[in-house]
Amino acid sequence: AQSVTQLDSQVPVFEEAPVELRCNYSSSVSVYLFWYVQYPNQGLQLLLKYLSGSTLVKGINGFEAEFNKSQTSFHLRKPSVHISDTAEYFCAVSDLPRFQGGSEKLVFGKGTKLTVNP
Amino acid sequence: DVKVTQSSRYLVKRTGEKVFLECVQDMDHENMFWYRQDPGLGLRLIYFSYDVKMKEKGDIPEGYSVSREKKERFSLILESTSTNQTSMYLCASSSPPTSGDPYEQYFGPGTRLTVT
Numbered sequence: 001a002q003s004v005t006q007l008d009s010q011v012p013v014f015e016e017a018p019v020e021l022r023c024n025y026s027s028s029v030s031v032y033l034f035w036y037v038q039y040p041n042q043g044l045q046l047l048l049k050y051l052s053g054s055t056l057v058k059g060i061n062g063f064e065a066e067f068n069k070s071q072t073s074f075h076l077r078k079p080s081v082h083i084s085d086t087a088e089y090f091c092a093v094s095d096l097p098r099f100q101g102g103s104e105k106l107v108f109g110k111g112t113k114l115t116v117n118p
Numbered sequence: 119d120v121k122v123t124q125s126s127r128y129l130v131k132r133t134g135e136k137v138f139l140e141c142v143q144d145m146d147h148e149n150m151f152w153y154r155q156d157p158g159l160g161l162r163l164i165y166f167s168y169d170v171k172m173k174e175k176g177d178i179p180e181g182y183s184v185s186r187e188k189k190e191r192f193s194l195i196l197e198s199t200s201t202n203q204t205s206m207y208l209c210a211s212s213s214p215p216t217s218g219d220p221y222e223q224y225f226g227p228g229t230r231l232t233v234t
Contacts, residue, residue: 009158032221043122043208043225044161051220090160094221097214098168104149104214105176106223110160 002027002093006109014117015083021076021112023091032094033074034106035065039087047089050074061085086116121145122226124209130232137196139229141209148214150192151223152176152184155206167192168214199233206230 007022025033032051036044048059055067065076074091091109096102125140141150151166153176163176165184173184181203185193192211196203207230210223 034222036225041228041230043227044210044223045225046222049222103166103174104168104212104221105151105163105166106212106221108161110158 002031002095002107004091004093004107004109006089006091006112008112009110010113010115012115012117013081016080018079019077019081019085019114021089021091021114023074023076023109025072025074025091025093027072027093029096033065033067034092034094035059035063035074035076036090036092036108037061037087038090038111044090047076081114081116083116083118085114088113122209122211122224124207124226124229126229127227128230128232130234131199132234133200134198135233137199137231139194139196139207139209139231141192141194141211141226142190143192143211143224144190145211145213145224146189147211147224148189149212150186151210151212152182152192152194153208153210154178155208155228161208164194196231199231201233204231204233 003026005024034049035047037047038044048057050057050067058064088111090111092106095105122143152164153161167186183195208228209226212223
């Protein structure tokens with residue numbers, strides 16, 4: 001079964017500083033990986049996804065993530081954050097398709113709250 | 119743009135009342151999901167559905183039921199609310215891996231339910 005660990009529950013940073021939000025997953029099969037962002041009192045919005053191909057994935061709002069199969073990690077990075085990046089970020093991994101005995105669910109980590117201070 | 123809408127943004131109910139939370143998506147997605155979100159616990163899957171009339175239990179189905187009479191609509195039912203069901207409820211939809219964006223889930227804005 002898949003699982004996702006987000007290593008930091010809260011990350012405070014100053015505006016214009018770089019940030020890395022860490023995500024490790026466990027899975028015995030090839031997976032798809034996602035990062036979602038949730039702004040206060042809103043639903044989740046897709047930030048980026050890794051399906052295949054280049055291990056460096058670029059997303060919206062200047063975020064990028066690197067898929068590392070050997071370390072089973074998918075860390076999210078941004079070189080310079082803004083106040084408006086304050087939000088909660090969720091890493092997720094896909095389950096197998098139903099025709100392969102899976103459920104097509106996404107398994108989410110518990111989230112990392114990013115707070116950008118002036 | 120994919121749109122997932124939820125019937126209410128905020129609800130306040132008394133213990134023991136019945137609650138219907140409705141979710142509608144406009145992208146003809148087969149899969150639909152209900153989650154609850156609580157601080158420190160992330161998203162927990164309550165129920166999901168692959169098609170009309172189908173439902174599958176998620177990780178925390180106790181105290182909840184669902185209904186999917188039409189492909190675009192997935193309802194979460196709390197038969198008799200209790201205070202421990204105070205939470206944010208999120209609905210999502212997705213296509214199966216053979217079509218569209220595999221696995222990507224599109225979320226509604228959420229319903230914040232308070233049970234007093």
